[in-house]
Amino acid sequence: MATTVHEPPKIDAGRDSTRLPGNGNSRNLVPADGKLPAVRDYSPPPASTGIWVVLASIGMSFLAFTSALVVRKAALDWQHLTLPPILYLNTLVLIASSFALEVARRRIGAFMRRRESQVASPTRWLYMALFLGLLFVAGQYGAWLQLRSQGLYLSTNPNSSFFYVLTAIHALHVLGGLTGLARVVYRLNKSILRKSTLDATAYYWHFMDGLWLYLLVLLWMKL
Template identity: 50%
Template structure:
C-alpha cells in the first residue's frame, strides 16, 4: 500500500513573492521551559504575598492610600492583548496549504499584542508617577513598598514577554516560526494577564 507524504503547510508573508513553510513542532522543549519558568514566578509572587500579609498583621503602622484608577484601565488593556495573541495563535495553528491570505491577519494580531503590551507598561508607569505625586515612594511605607515591588516585578516580566513576542514576530517574518514556540509565548503571556488580575485584587483589598 502506497503512503503519500503531505508537505508541511506554507505561508505567504505580506510583500513576499514566495510562500514559506509553517514548520511543525519538533519537540516540547519550549513548552517545558515555560512551565518551569511559570512555576518559579508563581513561587516568587507567593512568597511576596505571604510576606505582605505577615507584615500587615504584625503592627498598626500599615498605611492605606488611594488606589490608582488607571490600574483598572491597564487591566482591560492587558486582557485585550491576551485576546489578540490567542487570535494569532489560532489562525497560525489552523494554517492550511493555502494560507497566504491569513498571514497578514496573524501579523496584525501579533503586532496588536505588542502594542497593547507596551501600552500596559506605560500605564503602569503612569500609576507609579501618580503615587510619587502623592509623595508615596518605595520607602515611604510598608504598603507602598509592597505596591512597588509587586507592580514593578510584574512589569519586568511583561517586558520579558514583549521581548519574546518580538522574537516570535521575527521568526514569522523569516518563515521559520513553529507552532510550539508561539504556543509557549502565548502560555507565558496569558499567565502574566492572570497574574496581574490576582495582583490587582490582592492590592485592592490590602492597600
C-alpha cells in the same frame, strides 16, 4: 542455582515515538523558502514543557511576595492605600493584548493543522498584542507617577513599598514577555517560527495577564 530468563529486550512503548523526532532536539527545523506556508511544527516539546516550568517558578516567586505581604501586614504601621485609578484601565489594555495574541495564535494554529489553506493576517494581531503590552507598561509607569504626585514613594510606608515592588517586578516580567513577542514576530517574518515557541510565548503572556489580575485583587484587598 537459579536462572531467570529476562523479558526480551524491548523499546519501551510508553513513549509516543511519533511525537519525537528521535534526537529530541530543537535544531531539526527546516525553514523552506522563507514563506509562511512553509512553517511547520516539527519541534520537539521542550518549549511547551519548559514554559510550564518557567510559569511554576514565577508563580512561586509571587507566592513568596504574597506571603511577605500578608505577614508584614500584621504590623502596626500598615495603612490604607487607594490604588491609582489608571490601573483599571491598564488591566483592560493587558486583557485586550492577550486577546489579540490569542487570535493570532489560533489563526496560525488552524493553518498549521491544515484546517485552513491560508493564514489571515497573524502579524497584524501580533503587532497589536505587542503594542498593547507596551501600552500596559507605560500605563503602569503612569500609575507610579500618580502615586508620586501624592507624595507616596517606595519607602514612604509599607503599603507603598509593596505596591512599587509588586508592580515593578510584574512589569519586568511583562517586558520579558514583550521581548518574547518581538522574537515571535521576527521569527514569523523569517518563516522560522515554531508552533511550540508561539504557544509558549502565548501561555507566558496569558499568565502575565492572570498574574496581574491576581495582583490587582491582592493589592486592592490588602493595601
